[in-house]
Amino acid sequence: MTILVTGGAGFIGSNFVLDWLRGSDEPVVNLDALTYAGNLENLASLDGDARHVFVRGDIGDRALVDTLLAEHRPRAVVHFAAESHVDRSIHGPGEFIRTNVNGTYTLLEAARGFWSTLPEAVRAQFRFHHVSTDEVYGSLAPDAPAFTETHPFEPNSPYSASKAASDHLVRAWHHTYGLPVLTTNCSNNYGPFHFPEKLIPLLIVNALAGKPLPVYGDGRQVRDWLYVGDHCSAIRTVLERGRPGETYNVGGWNEKPNIEIVHTVCALLDELRPDPAGPHARLITHVKDRPGHDRRYAIDARKIERELGWRPAETFETGIRKTVAWYLDHADWVARVQSGAYRDWLQRHYGETA
Template sequence: MILVTGGAGFIGANFVLDWLHDIGEPVVNLDKLTYAGNLESLASIASDSRHVFVRGDIGDSALLAELLARHKPRAIINFAAESHVDRSIHGPGEFMQTNVVGTFQLLEAVRSYWSDLPDAERSAFRFLHVSTDEVYGSLGPADLAFTENSRYEPNSPYSASKAASDHLVRAWHHTYGLPVLTCNCSNNYGPYQFPEKLIPLVIQNALQGKSLPVYGDGRQVRDWLYVGDHCGAIRRVLEAGRPGDTYNVGGSCEKPNIEIVQTVCGLLDELRPDAAGPHARLVTHVADRPGHDRRYAIDARKIERELGWRPAETFETGIRKTVQWYLDNQAWAANVTSGAYRDWIESNYGGRA
């Protein structure tokens, strides 16, 4: 049995689905079901006895203690986090509460549980914390990619809160001996991603003939990683990672945002042509995000060298799968884009000239 937190979110849901399909070990899935947590993403395993869903908060220490005592997981994978930079700018408080205080409460509950395990189970136990490349700050055009030894320089409330959680995880290992593992990943894309993020936002807006908002000149560079590859990396780190270590997980695929938008538009032109003309006609440059990091890039040689992991998907294969998935699953997308979501999109992009 493993315990997954945030397993109804984008990466967490993909991980749970892949885990049950590829590994088959039972999963307890704890998720608060905020706006980005969606049980429809897990509909295919709704009747699977290997999946136990619990609605709850990682900040609820009593619930955590009860779940750990009842299910006795051999490992915990922590996906639970507020994760959208724009939302963190508008309202940083929730990010501090979930990403910092919540991680602290989770670590304390896990430490208490782990300390009481029999020696063999205690030795085999792992706590894997999923984080982001944004904790490292921004790179210049000629700077080397982030390594596991890069200095932390977070520039948004979101990345600052994730940096704080990383530091807590590290401290609980060095102070208490908790056998932790940390993965810092690059930009994920793929099925079940909430449509506030760039790729699904472009797909959904383009299908509805709406503008495709691009911040500034659109030349912000990100390292793009297909979510299925990220899930495979997490499984490998859990299996063979060295306790206390950090592993950067990237797609070795640096691309500017405007190129991503143009690629998605080109695929939509091919797969779902619009009689009004090419979808790229809808691209609209809007005022840039405050403090927008210019470039992220991940050096993933450590995980390849030590654990033998590398991404299976190229960007070309991954983005085609992603666009096709959204075309085939418009009901899912429509159900998650509630009135509250539409209000959010208007508040974030509507006032940007």
């Protein structure tokens, strides 16, 4: 028994791989292209662990994916690999189409080819789990009900449009070919190993360095925040008990405006790492809003609770404290990510510069 994880060196993917192997001896084949946000240091605790097989490669490489499926014969594919940063998608949408749309298509076709060769009993147990985002649903008015699994797709950025396209492909491969797929659409994740271009790690890193804390527009954009450990447990639950062809929204029940997140992080840093220069909130700096910035996301996660019994274990208060403490305790990791030194691993092992 083995699972194939794509994007398992990224933020959510590496947390999932670590979480999986803490609770199971079932091996993981980890396929990651190690683009800028892929970091094998996240998985350093697995060095020498035979249960973790790392393969550097692209999900768009059909021959490689076919080889991995034939060699390791996984019972499931858990698909995290994606370009995921909205700002980057605005400046360079092509890479998002290549990875999120074309890459998912290639992976689906490879999985379908492998699945079709399996004995009937094994075929019935196979799963293709596609990890997606609440951003495919677009933006909500302040008083609108939260996103349910039947909410229409209304993506507003190149990133969310590329993820919406991949969701549609996954659905179509189930309904057309019978591939047993599962899709989860999650809200904003936060926690350990988060690359410091996203809001929470950026706030922590900048505040510790005495740099401005950038807030888009008025900072009243609302997001639902999900601790990454809870997201991992939800994926395990859906993979184990989810119904093929179904979509499950995964949220933290933590709707908060961005400006509140900023003040919460500042207050925690004031408590845990006070700055002699004064409260960290002095560094808050409002900047011009980005194009197509969705005003509000909110996840209705009642379906996964009702059907599968999953609910997040962390409140925002417990999760954000754990997150700030983790960054304070892992200053070396942060420094290597910021300097790019973590990329030296690629040079040493592959003789190239990524």
